[in-house]
Amino acid sequence: MSVDPMTYEAQFFGFTPQTCMLRIYIAFQDYLFEVMQAVEQVILKKLEGIPDCEISPVQTRKCTEKFLCFMKGRFDNLFGKMEQLFLQLILRIPPNILLPEDKCQMHPCSMEEFQLLQKEIEELQEKYKAELCTKQALLAELEEQKVVQAKLKQTLTLFDELENVGRDHGTSDFRESLVSLVQNSRKLQNITDSVEKESKKLKLS
Structure with missing residues (x-):
């Protein structure tokens, strides 16, 4: 069924076109079921008159x-085409048609009023474009934050795993051990730099 509310058509007809089509569909479907039941009864009576008939009522019902x-x-396929025809052409009020009760709301406007309205429309369009750009920028920033949060979560998980490994090997606090390791690494780097400088001096001399 169509998702277009078709409120203007409902105002004119007194009912929604979708409701009309739904009732037609249900009526045709009920009629189809009744016809098939009648056909089944006729087939069963015909089979009763055939001697030594091997076709059971259960087989007849399955067929x-x-x-x-x-x-x-087949009916749903044909009804879909019919619904499209009715909702787009037959039960659709053209956009250039105005209902009698709405004609009294029309009033001519001057050129100045028209220009003001046109200017207001352009301003609203520009505001809409700016808000749309802002929204896109915020969405992009949000996606970046999601990526950063995912990486941060991975890092925290890694630290937790390393801390668990440290505890298993007798280290009480992994963070203190990590700080100490960084400090010792810096000291070792300073010593290495000093040795390299002395070595270069000795080579030069």
């Missing part, structure tokens, strides 16, 4: 239901 599903599929 009837299978044929009903086939007919319903």
Whole structure:
């Protein structure tokens, strides 16, 4: 069914076109079921008159239901086309048609009023474009924050795993050990730099 509310058509007809089409669909579907039931009864009576008939009522019902599903599929396909025709052409009020009760709301405007309205529309369009750009920028920033949060979560998970490993090997506080390790690394780097400088001096001399 159509998702267009078609409020103007509902105002004119007194009912929504979708409701009308739904009632037609239900009526046709009920009629199809009634016809198939009548056909099934006729088939069963015909089979009763055939001596030594091997076709049971259960088999007849399965065949009837299978044929009903086939007919319903064809009916739904045809009804979809009919619904599209009705909702787009027959039950649709053209955009250039105004209902009698709405004509009294129309009033001519001067050229100045028209220009003011046009200017206001342009300003609103510019504001909309600016808000749309701002929204896109915020969405992009949000995606970047999600990526950073995911990396931060991975880092925290890694630290937790390293801390658990440290505890398993007798280290009480992994963070203190990490700070100490960084400090010792810096000292070792300073010593290495000093040795390299002395070595260069000795080579030069």
